[in-house]
Amino acid sequence: AQSVAQPEDQVNVAEGNPLTVKCTYSVSGNPYLFWYVQYPNRGLQFLLKYITGDNLVKGSYGFEAEFNKSQTSFHLKKPSALVSDSALYFCAVSDIGFQKLVFGTGTRLLVSP
Amino acid sequence: DGGITQSPKYLFRKEGQNVTLSCEQNLNHDAMYWYRQDPGQGLRLIYYSQIVNDFQKGDIAEGYSVSREKKESFPLTVTSAQKNPTAFYLCASSTSGREHQPQHFGDGTRLSIL
Numbered sequence: 001a002q003s004v005a006q007p008e009d010q011v012n013v014a015e016g017n018p019l020t021v022k023c024t025y026s027v028s029g030n031p032y033l034f035w036y037v038q039y040p041n042r043g044l045q046f047l048l049k050y051i052t053g054d055n056l057v058k059g060s061y062g063f064e065a066e067f068n069k070s071q072t073s074f075h076l077k078k079p080s081a082l083v084s085d086s087a088l089y090f091c092a093v094s095d096i097g098f099q100k101l102v103f104g105t106g107t108r109l110l111v112s113p
Numbered sequence: 114d115g116g117i118t119q120s121p122k123y124l125f126r127k128e129g130q131n132v133t134l135s136c137e138q139n140l141n142h143d144a145m146y147w148y149r150q151d152p153g154q155g156l157r158l159i160y161y162s163q164i165v166n167d168f169q170k171g172d173i174a175e176g177y178s179v180s181r182e183k184k185e186s187f188p189l190t191v192t193s194a195q196k197n198p199t200a201f202y203l204c205a206s207s208t209s210g211r212e213h214q215p216q217h218f219g220d221g222t223r224l225s226i227l
Contacts, residue, residue, distance in 0.1 A: 043218030103155040
């Protein structure tokens with residue numbers, strides 16, 4: 001069965017510093033991986049996805065993610081954090097042939113001024 | 114402006130009552146989804162539909178029902194059989210049910226018990 005784990009409930013970082021939000025996955029075949037962001041009382045917004053190809057994926061708002069097959073990880077990164085990046089971040093995975101997305105439990109990112 | 118509209122934003126349910134959450138999209142998407150979000154548990158899939166007049170149960174379908182009579186609309190009914198309905202409900206859609214298509218989300222309905 002597909003699954004995804006976000007090991008940190010919260011990540012704290014100072015504005016201007018680089019940030020990383022971790023995600024590991026488990027699928028039976030090749031994965032399709034996604035990152036979403038959620039602001040308070042709002043729906044999820046799509047940030048980026050990995051389908052195939054380059055292991056470094058670039059997305060919206062300056063975010064990028066690094067796919068590592070040997071470590072089954074898909075960590076979200078940004079070189080310089082902004083206070084406005086403070087939100088709840090979800091990693092999700094789908095397996096080839098499956099229409100369902102499986103979401104992680106979310107990581108709250110808090111960027112301090 | 115294309116998007117997904119969920120209504121109402123807040124909803125209160127009395128004991129023994131069925132309530133219906135609305136989800137409308139004007140993105141011309143074929144696939145639609147309903148998720149339940151509880152604190153610390155991420156999103157869990159309730160039902161999904163890949164085409165009009167067809168839908169499948171997700172991981173937590175018990176106590177819920179849906180219909181898909183129009184491409185644009187995918188209402189969710191929370192029945193009295195759902196004993197713990199308090200949650201944030203999110204509707205989503207995608208261009209198809211294909212696994213690589215990102216899903217677009219509405220802004221949710223927060224359901225509480227009176």
